[in-house]
Amino acid sequence: MAVVPLRLCYLFPNHTNLNFSLFKPNVFSLSSFSLSPSSSSSSLSQKQYLPLHSCRCSSIAPVSTTTYEFSDGSAEVELRLKIGGLDIRSSRDISVDTHDTSLAIRVLRQGAPITLIETNPLFDRIKSSETIWYIDDDELVVNCKKQDPDLKWPDIMESWESLATGSSQLLQGTSIYLVGDSTEINQKVAQELAIGLGYTPLSTKELLETYTKQTVDSWLLAEGSDSVAEAESAVLESISSHARAVIATLGGQHGASGRANKWQHLYAGFTVWLSQTEALDEDSAREETHKSVKDGRISYTNADVVVKLQGWDPAYAKSVAQACLSALKQLILSDKKLPGKKSLYIRLGCRGDWPNVKPPGWDPSSEGNTTLGTH
Numbered sequence: 001m002a003v004v005p006l007r008l009c010y011l012f013p014n015h016t017n018l019n020f021s022l023f024k025p026n027v028f029s030l031s032s033f034s035l036s037p038s039s040s041s042s043s044l045s046q047k048q049y050l051p052l053h054s055c056r057c058s059s060i061a062p063v064s065t066t067t068y069e070f071s072d073g074s075a076e077v078e079l080r081l082k083i084g085g086l087d088i089r090s091s092r093d094i095s096v097d098t099h100d101t102s103l104a105i106r107v108l109r110q111g112a113p114i115t116l117i118e119t120n121p122l123f124d125r126i127k128s129s130e131t132i133w134y135i136d137d138d139e140l141v142v143n144c145k146k147q148d149p150d151l152k153w154p155d156i157m158e159s160w161e162s163l164a165t166g167s168s169q170l171l172q173g174t175s176i177y178l179v180g181d182s183t184e185i186n187q188k189v190a191q192e193l194a195i196g197l198g199y200t201p202l203s204t205k206e207l208l209e210t211y212t213k214q215t216v217d218s219w220l221l222a223e224g225s226d227s228v229a230e231a232e233s234a235v236l237e238s239i240s241s242h243a244r245a246v247i248a249t250l251g252g253q254h255g256a257s258g259r260a261n262k263w264q265h266l267y268a269g270f271t272v273w274l275s276q277t278e279a280l281d282e283d284s285a286r287e288e289t290h291k292s293v294k295d296g297r298i299s300y301t302n303a304d305v306v307v308k309l310q311g312w313d314p315a316y317a318k319s320v321a322q323a324c325l326s327a328l329k330q331l332i333l334s335d336k337k338l339p340g341k342k343s344l345y346i347r348l349g350c351r352g353d354w355p356n357v358k359p360p361g362w363d364p365s366s367e368g369n370t371t372l373g374t375h
Contacts, residue, residue, distance in 0.1 A: 068117065069139075070156050075149040077126075079156055081105065081116055084138030091135060096142060098128040103156070105140065116140070123153045123162050124333070148333065160318060163325040164196035170332045172339040173243040175199070175269035176324075179257035179300050183250050185274050188314050190248035192321035200245045204232050204255075216250065225254035232256040233265070240268040240350050260299040267354035268346050270331070270338075272324045273303035277310055305331055 069080040086107055088094060095113065097104040102120035106113040125147040133142040146153070152169055155162035176193060178186040187203050194201035205216055208231055212219065219228055232249065233256040239247065247269070249257045256262035257271075279285035285308045293301045300306070305327040309320055332338055345357050351364050 068156070070153075072153045076143055076145045077153050077156065079103075079117075079142040079144070080136075081140045081142075082138060083107070083116070083135070083140045086114070088135070094133075094135075094140060096131070096133045098126070098131045098144070100125045100128050100147070103142070103144075105142065119157045121158045123155060123158045123166065124148055124151055151333070158326060160196065160322045160325075163322060163329065167197060167325050167329065170329055170339070171197070171270070172343075174339045174342050175242055175245040175247060176328070177247045177249060177257075177266050177269045177271045178274055178324075179249050179255075179266070179271055179303055180274035181251045181258075181276065182274070182312070183248070183252070183255075184314075185276075185309075185312055185320075186248035186251060188317040189274060189320050189324065190246045192318045193324060194246040196318075196321060196325070197246070198244070200242070201248075202239060202242075202245050203248045204235050205248070205250055207235050208232060208250075216254075220254055228254045229256050229259055229262060233262045236262075236265040237350070240265040241346055245269075258299055260302065263299065263302050264352040265350050266302075267342075267352070268350050269342065270305075270328055271303040272328070273300040273306040274320065274324075275300065275306050275308050276312065277308045279308070279310065304328070 067082060071078040071080075083094075088107060093108050095104075095106045095108055097106075101122055102118075103122060104118040105116040107116060126144040127147055130145045131142065133140065135141070152166065153162070154165040176190075176199070178190050178193075180186055183205055187205070190203065191201050193199065208219075208228075209215055212231075214222075216228060219231075228250070236247075236249075236256055239245065249255055249266075252258055257266060275289075277285050277288060279288050289306060289308065292298050305324070307320060307323045307327060309316075309323075341355075341357060345351075345354055348357065348360060348362075351358070351362065353362065353364070
């Protein structure tokens with residue numbers, strides 16, 4: 001029976017330093033934030049009243065089910081939790097523990113404390129040393145200063161909902177291409193991403209089969225993988241200028257993404273490598289990815305990010321889609337010029353000169369083809 005006990009995502013911004021995140025199904029993990037020393041609730045906008053997501057914690061402390069009010073101003077975010085009825089007599093009854101990517105709020109009780117909220121990761125990083133909190137009537141108010149004041153937070157937590165909502169400001173309409181050995185996985189995850197982002201879902205397999213009136217499998221038997229890869233490359237060229245699309249590509253070596261010299265039009269969008277792994281832990285998965293990048297034999301290492309998943313079950317498609325958005329968010333926040341650079345690459349004709357985009361008038365034939373389609 002297929003299972004997905006872990007999902008690992010890495011970023012490939014320069015194929016040198018790989019940022020790493022670990023995702024476990026059914027465990028709600030969120031990153032930490034810091035709070036600003038001075039703020040007022042009147043200065044914060046876009047207030048939202050949200051149900052507190054339940055989370056599975058390592059602690060045996062009971063978890064309180066409550067609601068919170070979240071506000072995002074410019075430099076800071078504010079969290080208000082209803083604490084009436086919890087018999088809190090002073091601030092000494094409350095513990096607020098913050099780090100740059102996590103937050104834990106507990107009501108201290110003899111025996112086991114009551115966890116009001118525990119988030120890891122937060123939607124983005126905060127300046128934890130500047131966290132302030134206080135009790136206002138029957139509410140606990142926690143105020144955090146964002147490390148990136150330009151990034152709008154849809155919610156305090158990084159979740160599927162907040163990533164789907166918040167990604168539009170980061171992607172700026174740039175399309176997403178899913179590559180990897182499994183056509184099925186690429187298609188299932190692309191569908192979830194498209195629904196969440198409000199993008200158009202496209203499948204090169206379906207486009208090829210609709211146009212040729214035959215299945216890809218029969219095409220492979222009749223004409224071979226080179227013919228299929230060439231045809232998919234032509235399809236990728238025709239849709240390379242499309243905005244706000246999630247494209248699922250063919251899996252395996254018979255697809256264009258499985259060949260390093262066919263990436264010219266894949267660079268038009270953000271590429272995510274959905275990589276199945278047999279690694280049992282984080283370190284092994286990290287070592288496996290480093291080895292793939294170093295060897296350079298797998299064309300998928302041209303991707304912008306890679307999401308590692310152990311096993312596969314279609315029921316986990318949305319969880320894998322969430323990992324994709326989380327990885328892409330980290331990538332774009334590391335270089336906010338990337339969406340504009342992708343747009344420029346398209347306007348100049350997708351000449352294969354990614355990531356070092358050459359000036360207008362550059363002739364790809366003036367340099368060896370070995371430099372194209374590789375980082």
